[in-house]
Structure formats: C-alpha cells, structure tokens
Amino acid sequence: MNLYKKCILCPRKCMVNRYTNKGFCNLNSKLLIALAKPFFYEEPPISGINGSGTIFFSGCNLKCCYCQNMEISKFNKGKYITITRLAEIMIELQNQNVHNINLVTPTMYIPSIIKAIKKAKEMGLKIPIIYNSSGYENVEIIKLLDGYIDIYLPDFKYYDDSLAIKYSKANNYLINAKLAINEMIRQTGPCIFDQNGLIVKGTIVRHLMLPTLTNDTKKILKYLYETYHDNIYISIMSQYTPNKYITFKELKKPIKAKDYDEIIDYAVNLGITNAFCQIGKTVSESFIPNFNYEGVNKKRN
Numbered sequence: 183m184n185l186y187k188k189c190i191l192c193p194r195k196c197m198v199n200r201y202t203n204k205g206f207c208n209l210n211s212k213l214l215i216a217l218a219k220p221f222f223y224e225e226p227p228i229s230g231i232n233g234s235g236t237i238f239f240s241g242c243n244l245k246c247c248y249c250q251n252m253e254i255s256k257f258n259k260g261k262y263i264t265i266t267r268l269a270e271i272m273i274e275l276q277n278q279n280v281h282n283i284n285l286v287t288p289t290m291y292i293p294s295i296i297k298a299i300k301k302a303k304e305m306g307l308k309i310p311i312i313y314n315s316s317g318y319e320n321v322e323i324i325k326l327l328d329g330y331i332d333i334y335l336p337d338f339k340y341y342d343d344s345l346a347i348k349y350s351k352a353n354n355y356l357i358n359a360k361l362a363i364n365e366m367i368r369q370t371g372p373c374i375f376d377q378n379g380l381i382v383k384g385t386i387v388r389h390l391m392l393p394t395l396t397n398d399t400k401k402i403l404k405y406l407y408e409t410y411h412d413n414i415y416i417s418i419m420s421q422y423t424p425n426k427y428i429t430f431k432e433l434k435k436p437i438k439a440k441d442y443d444e445i446i447d448y449a450v451n452l453g454i455t456n457a458f459c460q461i462g463k464t465v466s467e468s469f470i471p472n473f474n475y476e477g478v479n480k481k482r483n
C-alpha cells in the first residue's frame with residue numbers, strides 16, 4: 183500500500199495524494215529536513231555525554247500556537263533529501279559517536295523513514311532509534327513502526343480536547359494520543375538503560391506544562407501513572423517560552439514556579455518515581471536550534 187497516495191498518516195486523515203497535492207500539513211511526499219546534528223538538550227539518558235543524533239523534519243501535523251520551532255513547523259523551512267541520503271545522515275551521526283538517532287516530528291514521513299531505517303541498518307546502523315513526536319498519531323500507522331523504533335518519545339499535550347482545538351487546531355487529540363502511546367508502550371515494553379544510564383529501549387512520555395493549565399496537567403499525570411505505573415518514564419517540562427506569534431493572553435507568560443512546584447508535589451503524591459523534571463531557569467531560547475541545514479547535505483571531500 184502506498185501511504186502517500188491517500189494520506190492517513192496522522193489523525194487528520196486528509197486522504198490527499200501527496201505526490202500531486204498537499205494536506206493540512208502542507209507537505210508533499212518528499213523528505214524535507216532542516217537540521218541533523220548532535221543535540222544536548224534532551225533528557226539525560228537520551229543526550230548522555232556525546233549528544234543525541236537529532237534529525238529535525240520540516241512541517242507538522244499540529245498547529246500549536248506556542249511552538250518553539252515555527253520556522254520549520256509552520257513555515258516548512260528545510261531542504262529536500264532522498265531516502266538514501268536520510269540513511270546516510272543516520273550513519274554520519276553514528277560516526278560522530280552520538281548515543282542514538284532522534285527523529286523529531288517524523289509523523290508525516292513514516293513510509294520514507296521506514297525505508298531509510300532499513301537502508302541505514304544495511305549500512306551498519308547499530309545505535310537505538312528514537313521516534314520523537316507530538317503524540318497526535320494514527321495508531322494504525324504507529325503499528326507499522328513495530329520493530330523499527332527502539333525508543334518512543336511522544337508528547338502528551340492535552341487531556342481536555344477543547345484545549346487541543348483552541349491551541350493546536352487538532353480534533354480528538356486525547357483519544358488519538360492515548361491509543362498511540364498505548365501502542366508505543368506495547369512495542370517497547372518497560373524502559374531499559376545501559377550501564378552508562380543511557381536509554382536503549384522504552385517509552386518516555388513528555389508533557390510541556392502550559393501557563394494556567396495545572397488541572398489539565400494533573401489529569402495527564404494521573405492517567406499515565408494509573409495506566410502504566412513504572413513501565414514508562416514521564417518527563418514533566420517547565421521550559422515553556424512564549425513565542426512572538428502568540429495572541430492568547432494567558433500564553434504570553436512563562437509558567438509560574440509555584441505552579442511547577444505544585445505539579446511536582448502532585449506527581450510525588452501520586453507515587454510517580456520514574457520521572458524527569460527540570461530544575462532552575464529553563465525558560466530560554468537556547469533550547470531552540472539554529473535551523474541552518476547543518477548535516478543535511480553530503481560533505482564534499
């Protein structure tokens with residue numbers, strides 16, 4: 183089945199032929215990427231000492247008004263590459279001694295990514311592969327990744343669907359995220375770390391706290407812990423940084439330290455121990471990469 187011909191790669195199910203048209207994500211069937219380099223701002227078991235070999239795909243199937251990477255997610259800044267080139271990039275990152283290959287916002291390109299992973303493995307790719315996404319996934323498509331992905335790193339952004347519609351223009355976020363995350367955990371099993379504390383298999387669910395939405399955050403934490411207990415890690419992120427495009431008044435400020443503390447206390451009281459939290463001042467544009475196409479083109483000798 184050619185999945186680009188009647189695209190249902192994400193829950194929007196636009197059914198467009200991406201060889202000739204574009205759907206909601208405004209992407210055709212060609213791989214478009216903006217950056218491929220070691221990245222050091224992920225959770226410690228992912229970044230380690232040498233960094234995570236991060237490949238930033240352009241475009242997104244969500245339209246989060248607070249996105250930090252608008253340059254690539256909304257304006258689709260990027261360069262077209264072939265499937266073979268994507269496989270080569272994975273090998274080049276491995277040669278830089280990164281701990282893993284980190285596919286960021288890969289949802290819209292899954293058929294090409296599967297082919298690239300197969301090629302890269304034939305070329306000698308050995309390190310774990312991370313699927314790093316918004317959580318707004320079509321579970322039937324996530325099932326196709328079984329055996330290709332070692333670590334899933336999905337967001338769980340909202341519990342209340344009205345928030346997903348308001349801030350990310352996404353219908354039915356909750357059920358799609360729940361089903362997708364459930365399938366991801368089924369594929370990976372519980373988290374496994376190597377002797378250096380690096381994750382080699384498992385699922386880490388990320389939640390970026392948004393200003394004024396502590397109740398929604400609590401619902402997500404409660405759901406995840408009551409459903410998966412210690413089989414997953416939860417990353418509770420405080421780094422929300424308002425961007426210049428935001429029109430919603432409540433999102434124009436960082437989250438309050440007291441709200442983050444309240445959430446950490448809540449998580450501890452629930453019994454969550456497998457968690458990552460952010461300490462100190464994390465509101466910073468330094469988390470935002472410079473999308474300068476580094477690593478995209480083949481270096482000429």
Ligand code: SF4
Nearest residue numbers: 189192195196205207
């Ligand atoms: S990836 Fe999602 S948003 Fe993009 S065309 Fe396919 S179904 Fe539509």
